[in-house]
Every structure is written in C-alpha cells, then in structure tokens.
Amino acid sequence: MIFNTPTIFASVALVALIMAFCLILAGQEHKRDGMRAGGAGLLAHALAYCCYTLYGEAPLWLTYGVGNTLLALALACYAASLLRIHGQPVPWSRIFALPLLMAAALALLIETREPRMFAACLVLILQCLLLMVWTWRHARHPGSRAHLLLLLGGGISLIGLLLRVVAIATGAAADLPYNVSNLRQTVSVSIGTVTVIMFSLGLVLMAKERTEAALREMALRDPLTGIANRRAILAACERELERARRAGTPLAIALLDIDHFKRINDSHGHLAGDAVLRQAAALLRQRLRLSDEVGRYGGEEFLVLLPDTGRDGALTVVDGLRAAVAGQPAQFAELVLPYRFSVGLWCGVPGAGDSSDRLIGHADTALYQAKAGGRDGVCLAGPAAA
Ligand SMILES: Nc1nc2c(ncn2[C@@H]2O[C@H](COP(=O)(O)OP(=O)(O)OP(=O)(O)O)[C@@H](O)[C@H]2O)c(=O)[nH]1
Incomplete structure (x- = not known):
C-alpha cells in the first residue's frame, strides 16, 4: 500500500x-x-x-x-x-x-x-x-x-x-x-x-x-542510617531462617542495643544522638560480611543476621563489632561521643517450630539479660547458651 x-x-x-x-x-x-x-x-x-x-x-x-x-x-x-x-x-x-x-x-x-x-x-x-x-x-x-x-x-x-x-x-x-x-x-x-x-x-x-x-x-531503607529498616530486616530474617532450616545450617541472630543512649540525647541533643546512630550503622555495615545482614530494628537497636554461623563464629563476630565500636567513638561537630553496645544473641539450626518472631524474642530476652547484667556485654540465648 x-x-x-x-x-x-x-x-x-x-x-x-x-x-x-x-x-x-x-x-x-x-x-x-x-x-x-x-x-x-x-x-x-x-x-x-x-x-x-x-x-x-x-x-x-x-x-x-x-x-x-x-x-x-x-x-x-x-x-x-x-x-x-x-x-x-x-x-x-x-x-x-x-x-x-x-x-x-x-x-x-x-x-x-x-x-x-x-x-x-x-x-x-x-x-x-x-x-x-x-x-x-x-x-x-x-x-x-x-x-x-x-x-x-x-x-x-x-x-x-x-x-x-x-x-x-x-x-x-x-x-x-x-x-x-x-x-x-x-x-x-x-x-x-x-x-x-x-x-x-x-x-x-x-x-x-x-x-x-x-x-x-x-x-525498605531506614532514612536516618541508610541501612535496612525494620520491615526489610524482618523480611531478611524470614528468608535466612527458611534457608537455614532447609539446608540444616546454623544461623545467628544478634540484637544490638546502644547502652544509655538516652543520656547522649539528653546531654548533647537529638542531632548528636542521630550522628551516633548513623556512625554505628555505618560501622556495623562496614565490619560485617556482604552475606550478613544488618537493619535498624528500633530506635537505638540493630538486628544483625549471620547466616552459616555457629556459636563460636557468632561470638567472634560480635566481639569484633564491640571492639570496633570501642575503638571508634562517634563524632558530632567538635564532640567525641563514646558509646557501647549490649548484645543478645541466638544461634543454632532453626527447627520446624522456630519462627523469626520466636527467635528474635529469644535474642531479645538475652539482650535484656545483658542489660540487667551491667551492659556492654553479650548474653547467649537458645541451644547455644547451654
Ligand atoms: N537521636 C535519636 N534518638 C532516638 C531515636 N530513636 C529513639 N531514640 C531515643 O533513644 C532513647 C532510648 O532510650 P532508652 O530506651 O531508655 O534506652 P537507653 O537510654 O539506651 O538505655 P538502655 O537501653 O537501658 O541502656 C530514647 O531517648 C529515644 O528518644 C532516633 O532516631 N534519634
């Protein structure tokens, strides 16, 4: 035509x-x-x-x-x-x-x-x-x-x-x-x-x-720190849990909570507190392997997932993170702001009845114990604690 x-x-x-x-x-x-x-x-x-x-x-x-x-x-x-x-x-x-x-x-x-x-x-x-x-x-x-x-x-x-x-x-x-x-x-x-x-x-x-x-x-991103937000890290937790259950490999779940964070806010203001959160998140992301996951779980609380990691490995990683935090205080304007973490840790091979809520709950209980035990320490939960 x-x-x-x-x-x-x-x-x-x-x-x-x-x-x-x-x-x-x-x-x-x-x-x-x-x-x-x-x-x-x-x-x-x-x-x-x-x-x-x-x-x-x-x-x-x-x-x-x-x-x-x-x-x-x-x-x-x-x-x-x-x-x-x-x-x-x-x-x-x-x-x-x-x-x-x-x-x-x-x-x-x-x-x-x-x-x-x-x-x-x-x-x-x-x-x-x-x-x-x-x-x-x-x-x-x-x-x-x-x-x-x-x-x-x-x-x-x-x-x-x-x-x-x-x-x-x-x-x-x-x-x-x-x-x-x-x-x-x-x-x-x-x-x-x-x-x-x-x-x-x-x-x-x-x-x-x-x-x-x-x-x-x-x-999926926490706007303050740039790492995964609660929704994203919980989704990652479900994923890793399922993977570990299917493969029969260990998984470590760590809840890290900055000690006496309220004091930083009260003494230096919320912007200083924000700077600590940002630097803590950056330090965690930098120190962890690419296959590990980290997200902001709550205000000053971070959730870290370590796939294929048993009790000893998880303790080594967590100790490494705590040492890094101790060696690198946060900075805000002219201020140097030292801070520490308490950690609740669950590690093991997830079983059929283990949901992410349940395992994070175990890590949370361990975190509570770490706080009650004087802070700046790690408490183990679950089968690994035995
Ligand atoms: N600057 C800043 N502060 C926050 C943010 N989210 C939560 N917070 C503050 O974090 C503080 C948490 O206080 P608490 O729950 O008492 O915990 P803590 O002072 O760290 O005490 P322990 O956990 O028992 O060691 C509160 O003052 C919150 O207002 C945030 O995004 N930025």
Missing part, C-alpha cells in the same frame, strides 16, 4: 506534537526527571516533520537542512532525557555535537543530492546507535519493558536509515525526495511514526519504572 508522503509527515508531526504536550505537562512537577527533555525532543521531532511536509514548496535549506537538524536535535533530547531519568549527568556538549555536525554538514552539502542525504543518514545512524548503547548500558533490569521499547524504537529507526543508505548507494536517491510517494518512501517514512510512539512511551515507562524502584527502595 502506498500512502501520500506529505500526509504521513503531517500525521507523524501531529502525533509527536500531542505526545510532546503530554510529556511536557507530565514533567512540570519534577523538573529534573527527564520528561521535559523528552517532550522537547518530541517537539523538535514534530517541527522536523513539519519542515519535511513543505518539501518542494519551501527552500531546501528549510525543508531538508533545518528539518534534519531538528530531527538530530530530537534524538539528542531523547538521549538527554534517558540520562536524566537514570539520574546521570548529561554530557550536553557531546550530545549536542551531533545536531551541530548535522547543521554544518547540511549547510555545506545542501546543493548536492547524494552527499547531503548520505551525511544526514550517517549522523542520524550515529545518534540512534548512541541512544541504543546508552539504553543498554543503563538498563538496570535488561528485560524491562521500557528499555525494550527504546531499543526497539532505536533498532527500527536504524533499519529505516540503513534502507535509505542502501537506496542512495544503489543510485535510487531520486526515488526518495520527501514529496514523492512510492512504496520505499511509505515504508521509510512510516518508520518515523513507530519511532515517535516507541521513544515517547519508552521514556514515560522508564520514568515510571525508576520512580517505582525508588519507592520500593524508600519503603
């Missing part, structure tokens, strides 16, 4: 304009989330296709030169939007070098036919490749629908551009002026519609996926 080429250009321009309006509107609230850059790209895309629509009726520098420069600008904006969505710095000079190159090349070659078409295709191919490489590189979950859409949009544009290059190389450039309607033009120009829809939907979806990931992260 052969469509009228200027009509396809006009429809793509209209679609891009509507999408641009939606993206710019969506980007009003969060200025740096990449939506406005995506919207600007779609606007440039729409204007480029408006220029193409005038081919044959307006001067070539406008319909071809400005048109293709605007298209290159659109791809540059999509790249900027992609990087913004991923919270990456935008290398503006590198991104906008290619539209500038397009403008310069077309200013020089506008009176030629094949060289100007070749130059325009080459710059656009480079931009599509760059966009696809960045999409691939920043894909956190390579199978995400947003990344797939952008890769597909880039890939389809690339095919369209390569078809044009082949046509130019085989002497069929005469078939490709923007006001001629034939099958080759219909295929090549319709690809613009697909690209606009895929890029705009891909960018919106990518921003949505990123926001969802940020929300998931916020729901």
